Amino acid sequence: MSTDTINQAGAAPLSALWRIAAIALPLFIGLFGVAMLVGGVWLIALGGSWYYGLAGLALVIATVLLWHRKAAGQIITGAVFAASVVWALWEVGFDGWGLIPRLTGITVLFILALALSPVIRRSAPQPQRRWHPAQLGGLVLAGLTLLAQGFLVSREGMTVEQALVSPSPAASSTIGTGADWPFYGGDANAQRYSRLNAITPENVGRLERAFVFHTGDLPAKGERYSPANTPLKVGNDLFMCSAKNILIAVDAATGNEKWRFDPKVPTEGIAHAAVCRGVALYTAPELPPDAACKTRVISNTLDARLIAVDSKTGKACAGFGKNGQVDLWTDLGKKVPGWYSPTAAPTVVRGVIVSGAQVRDGQDEDAPSGVIRGYDAVTGALAWAWDLGNPANVKGPAKGQTYTRGTPNMWTTAAADEALGLVYLPISNSSIDYYGSNRSEAENRYSDSLVAVDVTTGRDVWHFQAMQRDLWDYDLGSQPTLLEFPDKTGKPVPAIVLPTKQGDMYIFNRATGEPLTPIGTIKAPKGGSVEPEFVANTQPISLWHSLRKRDKTEADMWGFSPVDQLMCRIQFRQSNYSGYLTPPSADRPWIQYPGYNGGSDWGSVAIDPVRRLIIANYNDVPNRSQLITREKANALGVQPIYASKDANAKAAGKGEGGSSMYPQVNAPFAISVNAGWRNFGTGVPCTAPPYGGIRAVSLDTGKTVWDGPLGTARRNGPFGIPSGIPFSIGLPNNGGAVVTAGGLVFVGAATDNLFRAIDIKTGKTVWQDVLPAGGQANPISYEVNGEQYILIAATGHAFMETGNSDAIIAYKLRK
Numbered sequence: 166m167s168t169d170t171i172n173q174a175g176a177a178p179l180s181a182l183w184r185i186a187a188i189a190l191p192l193f194i195g196l197f198g199v200a201m202l203v204g205g206v207w208l209i210a211l212g213g214s215w216y217y218g219l220a221g222l223a224l225v226i227a228t229v230l231l232w233h234r235k236a237a238g239q240i241i242t243g244a245v246f247a248a249s250v251v252w253a254l255w256e257v258g259f260d261g262w263g264l265i266p267r268l269t270g271i272t273v274l275f276i277l278a279l280a281l282s283p284v285i286r287r288s289a290p291q292p293q294r295r296w297h298p299a300q301l302g303g304l305v306l307a308g309l310t311l312l313a314q315g316f317l318v319s320r321e322g323m324t325v326e327q328a329l330v331s332p333s334p335a336a337s338s339t340i341g342t343g344a345d346w347p348f349y350g351g352d353a354n355a356q357r358y359s360r361l362n363a364i365t366p367e368n369v370g371r372l373e374r375a376f377v378f379h380t381g382d383l384p385a386k387g388e389r390y391s392p393a394n395t396p397l398k399v400g401n402d403l404f405m406c407s408a409k410n411i412l413i414a415v416d417a418a419t420g421n422e423k424w425r426f427d428p429k430v431p432t433e434g435i436a437h438a439a440v441c442r443g444v445a446l447y448t449a450p451e452l453p454p455d456a457a458c459k460t461r462v463i464s465n466t467l468d469a470r471l472i473a474v475d476s477k478t479g480k481a482c483a484g485f486g487k488n489g490q491v492d493l494w495t496d497l498g499k500k501v502p503g504w505y506s507p508t509a510a511p512t513v514v515r516g517v518i519v520s521g522a523q524v525r526d527g528q529d530e531d532a533p534s535g536v537i538r539g540y541d542a543v544t545g546a547l548a549w550a551w552d553l554g555n556p557a558n559v560k561g562p563a564k565g566q567t568y569t570r571g572t573p574n575m576w577t578t579a580a581a582d583e584a585l586g587l588v589y590l591p592i593s594n595s596s597i598d599y600y601g602s603n604r605s606e607a608e609n610r611y612s613d614s615l616v617a618v619d620v621t622t623g624r625d626v627w628h629f630q631a632m633q634r635d636l637w638d639y640d641l642g643s644q645p646t647l648l649e650f651p652d653k654t655g656k657p658v659p660a661i662v663l664p665t666k667q668g669d670m671y672i673f674n675r676a677t678g679e680p681l682t683p684i685g686t687i688k689a690p691k692g693g694s695v696e697p698e699f700v701a702n703t704q705p706i707s708l709w710h711s712l713r714k715r716d717k718t719e720a721d722m723w724g725f726s727p728v729d730q731l732m733c734r735i736q737f738r739q740s741n742y743s744g745y746l747t748p749p750s751a752d753r754p755w756i757q758y759p760g761y762n763g764g765s766d767w768g769s770v771a772i773d774p775v776r777r778l779i780i781a782n783y784n785d786v787p788n789r790s791q792l793i794t795r796e797k798a799n800a801l802g803v804q805p806i807y808a809s810k811d812a813n814a815k816a817a818g819k820g821e822g823g824s825s826m827y828p829q830v831n832a833p834f835a836i837s838v839n840a841g842w843r844n845f846g847t848g849v850p851c852t853a854p855p856y857g858g859i860r861a862v863s864l865d866t867g868k869t870v871w872d873g874p875l876g877t878a879r880r881n882g883p884f885g886i887p888s889g890i891p892f893s894i895g896l897p898n899n900g901g902a903v904v905t906a907g908g909l910v911f912v913g914a915a916t917d918n919l920f921r922a923i924d925i926k927t928g929k930t931v932w933q934d935v936l937p938a939g940g941q942a943n944p945i946s947y948e949v950n951g952e953q954y955i956l957i958a959a960t961g962h963a964f965m966e967t968g969n970s971d972a973i974i975a976y977k978l979r980k
Contacts, residue, residue, distance in 0.1 A: 187284045190277045191231040194242070197274060197728065198224025204731040211738035213719055216252050217731050220245050224274065231278060234285050236297075242278035243303050246271055250310065256720050261317030262854040262894070266723055266730035268310060276307045318892050321855075323873030323928035340774050341906070344948040346398040349443040349510040350769070351903070351945070354647040355580050357771035359946035362907040363953040364978060366924045369909060369932040371979045375954060376420030380971040382407035384439070389963040391438035391941065393767065393900060395510075396956065396973065397446055398947040399460075404446065404476065405973065408439035408960070410466040412474055418949040420975060424479030426472075428490075433502035434468030436525045438963040441467075442578065442767065442942070443510030445518070446476065447542045458482035463518055463542070465507030469493040471520060471540060486545030493522065497533045498567035503806065505533040509767075512588060514581035516542045517549075517620045519588045521575030524596050526638070527827025527836060528805045530603060532596035534567065535574030539588075539620060549623025551590070553611040559623045571596045572605075573612040577767055578644040582659065585676055587626060589661060590616040591641035598638040598761075599749045599792060600832040602699045609634055613641060615663050617678060627678030631665050633701040636749050638761035639666045643769035650681050650864070662772070664765035664781060668713030669706055670862070682709035682867065690743035693750035695792060695834065700748050709867040712764050712783045712860065716744040717756065723853035725883050729844045733851035740789060751792035751834060758787035760840060768901025768914060768943055772864070776925065780910050782859040782875055784897050787852055789842040793826070798835035803828045841897060847883040855895020857915065859902070861928060871928035876915030880967075899965060900941040903955070913940020913957050916965050920944075920957055920974075936974070939967025952977050 198221050205218025223245045230238030249271040257263030282300045341358035342351045351357045364372065384390040396405035396415075402423065403415040409430040414423040430439075444464040452459045460476040471493055473485040481489025493507065494500055507522040517539040524532050536558070539548040552558040554569025562568055574593045581588040592614045595604055604612075613632040616625050632639045643664045650660035650672050661675040672682045686703040694700050719737050724730035741747055741755040749755055763784045771780040793803070803826045824839040842851045850856055855874035863870055874895025881896065882888030898914035905911070909931075910923040918939050922932040938961030945956050956975040961968040 183284055187234065187281065190281055191228050191238075194224055194231065194274050194277060195228035197270070198222075198228055200728045201731060204728065204735060208731065208735050208738065211735065213734055213738045217727065217734075220249065220271070220727075227278065231281055234281070236285050239278045239281070239285065239300065239303070242275050246275040246307065259317055260853075261314060261319075261321050262723070264314050264317065266725060266727055268314060270726040270728070272307050272310050275303065279303050279307070321874060322893050323871050325871045325927060326869045342946070345400070346396075346945040346947045347446060348397070349395055349445070349578050350580070350644055350646070353581070353583065355644050355769070356646055356648065356774060357769070357901060357903050357943065358773055359903060359905045361905055361946055361948055361953045364905065364909060364955065365907040366909060366931050368978060369922045372922070372932055372955070372976045373979045374934075375418075375975045375977040378415050378420040378422070378973040378975075380405070380407040380411065380413060380973065382409055382411050383971050384408070384969055385432070388432055388435060389438040390960070390969050391440050391962040391964060392958060392960040393440055393442045393942045393962065394958045394960065394973075395443045395943040395945060396958070397444060398945065399446060399476075401949060402476070403956075404444055404462050405958070406441040406444050406464050407971070408441060410441050410464060410472075412444065412462055412464055412472070412479065414462075414476070414479060415973070417947060417954070420973075426474045426479045426481070428466050428470065428472055430467050431502070434466070434506060436467070436503040436506040436523060439467060440508040441465075442508060445511045445513050447513045447516075447518070449516075449543050451543065458484070461485070461542075463511055463513065465493070465509070465511060465520055465522070467506050467508070468502065469505050469507060469522065471511070471518065471545065473542075473545065484544060491540060491545040493520070493538075496562050496567050497536075498570055499531070501806075504528065509576060509578040512579040512581050513542055514583055514588050514620050515586055518542050519579050519581070519590075519620070521579070521590070523576035524574040524593075525806075526596070526598055527829055528596070529828070530571050530597050530831035532571045534569050535572040535593065535596075536568040537575050537590055537618070539623060548620075551616075551618050551623050551625065553592075554605060554607045556624070569607075572608055573640075576640070577642050580645040580647060580661070581620070582647060582675060585659070586620050587617045587675065588620050589645045589675070590618060591643060591645060591663070592616055593640035594635045594638060597829045597832050599636055599790070599836045600696070600829060600834055601634050601636055602696045603832060604634075613639060615641065615645060615661075615673075617675070629663070629671065629673060629678060629680075631663065631669065631671070631705065632667065633704060634699060636700065637746070637757050642666060642766040644767075646770060646772055647675060648772060648774060648864075652679075652681060662770065662779070664770050666759065666761060666764040666766060668711045668759060668764035668783065670710045670712075670770075670779070670781075671707050672709065682707065684708060687745070689746045689748075691748060692743050693741035693752065693755060694748035695751050697748075704746060710862050710869075712781060713745070713759060714785060717742070717758050717787060717852060721852050723851060724844055724849055725847060729847050729849065729883075732846060733844055736789065736851060749790065749792050749836075751794060754789050754791040754839075756787050756789050756842070760784070760786050760788035760842070762786070762840060762897070762899070766899050768899055771902045771904045771910070773904045773925065775906070777864040778870060778904075778925065779862040779864060780859065780902050780904055780925070781862065782857065782898050782902060782912060782914050784857045784899070785895070786841045786850055786856045786897060789839045789851070790824070791837050792834035793837055795833055795835065798826070798828060801826070803835050805830055848885055849883050855893075857896050857898040859910075859912065859923070859928070861925065873928055875912070876917045877919070879917050879919075881916065897965065899962065901943045903944045903946050905946055907953075911944045911946070911955050911957075913942065913944065913959070916967050918959075918967055920959070934976075936970075937968070937972050938970035939965055941965055941967060
């Protein structure tokens with residue numbers, strides 16, 4: 166039939182706009198139909214849902230009919246719409262985000278088909294001037310469906326599971342922090358709890374910026390920055406470090422700079438990104454009150470130095486090491502810049518500085534040692550070394566020898582008990598994360614363990630292994646938290662909380678390592694593994710509380726349209742997946758859920774010791790990864806970062822769906838990791854929201870009090886285009902929270918770059934501010950001149966894709 170005229174008796178010519186619509190709209194519907202038909206047949210062949218194939222076939226038939234301007238095309242499209250509604254409700258019920266890919270696209274296609282009604286009416290043997298009631302009814306139903314989806318999505322939010330009956334606390338001088346924030350975790354217990362209560366849910370709306378301090382440290386071309394700094398506050402001073410370890414003192418009331426010390430860290434020292442999460446303070450009791458460096462700021466540097474400067478002047482402490490510095494590369498062996506890079510705040514206990522370092526993942530089994538060392542806080546002399554591969558190295562290796570190479574490290578911050586003289590080390594995995602058959606007995610015994618070390622001897626006292634023979638990069642990234650917790654008799658004892666990336670939370674007697682909460686085991690799957698004999702038969706799990714959610718299914722796959730959801734369903738069916746702890750595979754990708762950035766990471770948890778709550782923000786996104794044979798990796802040019810500039814680019818290069826390739830030299834396989842498993846077409850995660858949340862857990866019962874998504878989609882969308890959607894979608898988030906006696910939880914963390922105040926009773930956001938870059942750092946609370954301040958480093962994070970800034974922002978109540 167000609168598209169220019171209608172050869173029907175009594176039919177009127179179409180306008181140019183309608184002639185274009187008569188061609189374009191059926192073509193658009195047809196493209197969707199073909200994509201769904203082809204992909205649907207593929208999915209059926211993989212054992213997946215038949216819906217897409219059948220719906221795609223129906224849409225193709227409808228397209229042919231619409232092209233010939235037949236009302237039957239509208240009827241078939243309407244039938245697909247109606248069947249989709251029934252199918253969607255059967256698969257996901259009234260889950261707003263789950264309905265988006267199943268219904269939004271199909272509803273739009275139905276509306277487009279109905280939009281052809283004027284063309285179809287004029288093409289009929291008996292042309293009609295009015296819409297048929299069925300056509301009008303279809304439009305109304307389609308519109309109501311879209312409105313219903315918007316309504317359901319808007320209602321996705323906090324779920325309160327039990328009432329918080331604990332009374333609001335009064336100010337106390339015995340718990341948490343007060344006017345100061347002298348430790349990375351707030352107080353020596355690392356609870357991130359402030360007893361300041363001037364800011365409350367009732368007046369937080371008056372919170373405004375008191376000052377914005379700019380560190381002046383921004384990335385040069387080719388540099389990646391992820392500063393994540395949590396300043397310390399003592400007296401009227403804030404002490405902080407920038408991404409490249411510039412130490413700065415700032416007036417805590419005004420933000421005016423007092424001094425700075427620049428250690429001149431070279432770009433070559435940057436590993437994954439430039440990071441300095443915090444510094445430590447130490448006051449030497451043996452020095453006279455007016456002595457230089459009586460109180461000193463202690464910091465690591467990315468290029469592996471330990472530095473001490475005077476807290477009053479910022480000048481290097483001459484008696485510490487050599488001109489105020491200690492070389493941490495000593496006795497590590499072969500030096501490759503960026504392969505050994507301290508990024509966390511050191512811990513000082515009984516006059517000993519305890520420091521670990523990030524050892525660059527995925528490069529070579531012959532990597533620097535993960536040894537943790539203690540140094541005299543006044544002189545910088547080595548006090549002891551804890552080398553898990555060779556305990557005899559407690560005073561350093563023999564001449565000509567090195568600490569055990571390639572062993573698990575501690576990249577995060579330790580916790581310590583001054584009275585017990587114990588430091589608690591959250592240990593990482595070995596330098597090669599995704600292959601384990603070459604590991605030593607000592608590596609298998611201590612990887613992913615919380616280890617209590619005696620700071621007077623450097624010997625381990627007890628340890629708990631949270632993951633045996635880790636093949637998923639489930640290293641311990643959170644600083645442990647100290648508290649009082651009842652033992653079996655009900656008597657409160659010194660305890661320690663261990664959060665993990667798997668989502669499990671454990672509580673132990675911190676003197677003995679005895680579990681104070683129940684621990685169980687689960688059978689671990691082995692199917693698809695390239696090393697089934699190495700994979701552990703069972704793994705520990707917490708029976709007290711876990712942030713981990715149920716295993717994923719094909720129905721959990723997501724996208725903004727039926728087509729990209731279909732592609733993710735195909736990827737799901739093409740993958741090895743046997744639920745939690747599916748082992749790595751080489752024949753095809755495997756799905757890891759939670760991903761290695763799941764559960765609790767460097768932000769750790771915050772504890773309200775009065776309301777008896779743990780506040781934990783968490784990630785909830787799978788990874789999809791695949792082992793790559795050595796031959797294929799060599800052919801692709803995937804080499805360690807020291808080989809050449811070209812190889813460096815390939816080693817950190819992006820593959821399908823944003824995957825990263827790591828060589829894992831001296832293991833039989835390289836690894837391709839798709840962290841946050843995204844659809845390679847739209848860049849949207851392949852699983853349904855939420856992708857992260859925040860939860861309150863009762864310390865008394867281990868039960869969830871409230872839980873919900875953390876983060877809106879204002880900066881996120883398909884193809885990297887911000888959607889501006891204000892609804893709480895729940896986003897990937899890193900960096901923790903601070904809890905105040907005033908009844909608020911302050912947290913940045915999420916990739917929407919908002920800083921929030923949450924009512925601790927309900928979990929609802931009661932205030933927020935837009936940050937210049939991501940707040941992937943732990944905020945702090947302090948007091949100056951009787952006024953309470955809240956401060957966060959809004960400096961962004963490369964891995965989280967939240968931009969770059971050098972802004973440290975402090976807030977207080979508007980008078």
